[in-house]
């Protein structure tokens with residue numbers, strides 16, 4: 001019998017072709033003759049979206065069952081990257097679709113390039129949330145991501161005269177085929193006003209909150225499909241809109257403009273992502289964003305729970321809520337408010353539920369990066385929450401008082417309120433008190449948390465503290481971004497590695513195999529050529545694909561020390577200038593990353609990179625032995641061709657400053673070797689790949705502490721180290737700035753007189769290590785073996801492993817397979 005496929009979910013090539021043509025006609029309103037590439041992209045995206053629908057709806061049906069526990073991942077950022085490529089891969093239809101569009105004379109790659117990525121995050125933390133959503137779906141874990149639908153995501157970066165210029169990210173301008181608005185599920189969120197005590201009908205003392213304004217939260221749902229499974233979880237992002245009815249009075253009184261003002265004010269709330277990856281103190285709109293999405297998420301969960309007939313005393317059995325850093329920490333107070341004020345649970349019962357519900361992931365050690373809100377601001381925006389926080393604090397400090405026997409200094413340190421000067425609400429403390437589990441994101445980081453920023457909490461509740469080393473998804477960060485290497489791997493060990501990354505260990509058997517090494521090298525060479533072509537076309541810089549590709553891509557920060565990398569470049573340049581015939585390994589230095597718009601020093605670091613590039617790239621003496629490239633607008637899309645092309649990955653933060661890093665994992669997985677400090681997950685990567693396959697340098701945390709305690713003086717290092725002095729002097733002389741000696745003065749002065757991140761102390765070790773790298777790169781077979789062993793031993797750093805640990809140790813959830821019902 002002939003099986004007629006459903007036109008909107010069938011996967012036959014003829015059905016796909018017809019679906020794309022139909023969508024072009026009926027959704028885009030175009031014939032192929034007049035359609036743009038973007039029209040074709042939209043037609044294809046909608047074709048894929050149709051095919052997700054049966055999976056998505058069956059997944060949702062499954063989760064409504066009352067006995068299923070669902071993970072709710074609360075994050076102010078989800079840095080998803082483009083959808084189409086990964087969805088084709090996870091649905092297993094990439095080749096089919098490539099064929100279907102080729103029949104219309106189109107290249108799939110050109111269509112993929114049309115997608116504007118949703119840049120709803122700054123960097124590591126947002127990207128981690130995206131990897132975790134993908135792994136949750138692949139592992140068939142019931143999960144929902146809650147966040148903010150920013151109208152403008154992280155800014156686009158342009159370079160003008162070597163300086164960063166920020167351009168608005170208009171990711172929604174051509175429409176977003178991956179989301180479905182659900183206005184019928186909107187919720188109301190209140191702000192400001194005052195509280196009032198009253199006695200309810202049963203004579204109980206209660207508090208009501210009389211807000212000054214109300215904003216409507218509308219959810220927009222995006223499907224996140226797992227790899228070769230039906231499970232398709234939801235990412236539910238909230239958009240703020242005017243709550244019309246609230247302003248009806250204004251309309252009635254004829255105050256039309258007043259009502260419109262209110263509308264503009266409301267929509268402002270989710271307009272733009274804050275482009276900082278460290279908190280800027282006291283921006284009210286940021287706190288409004290945080291409370292807005294947290295309240296939307298919790299109201300949504302409570303409605304789902306009650307809709308399934310659930311009792312709120314069992315809320316924690318329905319939902320495990322993870323707080324991605326402190327950005328959603330106000331959830332602790334909001335859940336208490338909803339349970340106690342709105343649903344009339346007794347305080348103690350509500351507190352049990354809350355603590356059992358929340359887990360808290362910390363992503364930073366820098367004390368200055370711990371989020372705190374000025375008390376007057378917090379109280380005026382969330383008066384009821386401040387009262388609830390006082391109540392939580394009083395009960396908490398009573399408990400702590402017993403433990404610390406009235407040590408008043410301890411109690412002041414633990415308090416949810418910082419009263420050492422101007423008063424603040426400490427968000428990390430609220431998150432710790434309100435959660436049953438607290439975790440860091442790498443072993444070292446989790447240890448340091450217990451010894452430093454969360455020390456007092458560790459003394460009180462050691463059993464709450466865990467480590468969950470970060471991971472990255474092998475689907476996007478190997479299979480999608482590096483198809484050639486993926487194919488070679490699959491030819492040798494089969495396809496299981498895609499979902500069981502530990503299987504890569506089987507590649508160890510080929511590390512010495514001459515033929516395998518040759519193929520491995522050939523692929524690295526080919527992807528380097530691709531990147532070189534791309535750089536030639538977009539930036540008009542010629543780079544040598546046989547040179548050592550030395551890459552540092554990440555947000556620009558002093559603690560990440562891109563300027564230490566620059567000092568190495570200048571050192572090599574000086575060697576060439578001293579001895580033009582010197583035999584050095586040709587290197588291409590590639591940088592990419594955004595600076596927070598208000599972070600002047602980071603912007604100056606970009607300018608110094610581009611200035612050094614301009615001089616070095618155009619100096620005939622250099623004879624193309626050094627090239628320096630700054631890739632503008634580093635984002636998920638632009639990063640995907642970068643990881644596969646790296647020979648060397650720069651992970652050179654000052655020990656103790658980088659919580660984990662995740663780019664380090666993507667590089668090593670793709671066969672790059674790492675030059676790195678003992679910081680964050682570098683420590684575990686080195687352990688996993690073997691110390692002999694990792695280029696380690698620099699001070700340890702203990703040495704950093706000692707040096708800083710004994711009075712670090714960078715000036716001494718500057719004077720004692722001739723090559724260092726020469727490099728710094730060259731910057732200072734105006735050599736890279738057309739004679740302008742003022743330009744880089746802030747950077748140079750900071751290094752020579754202050755150097756908070758100890759570049760000068762680590763300089764010599766870094767240069768020596770880089771020299772070893774250069775020598776080793778010449779031993780081609782050795783290098784190739786090391787590269788293979790890096791990939792082979794990175795299995796542990798899959799986000800699947802990380803998510804399995806969260807499921808076991810924190811969320812207590814298990815997989816549920818989704819059946820496709822006709």
Ligand code: 26Q
Pocket residue numbers: 122123124125126128274276277278279280286327363371441470658659660661662680
């Ligand atoms: C907070 C309040 C107000 C404004 C902005 C912020 C804010 C926004 C983003 C604070 C921090 C961030 C992002 C932090 C981040 O990306 N941290 C990185 O997280 C990665 C995932 O765990 C780690 O690998 C990195 O080491 C860590 O730096």
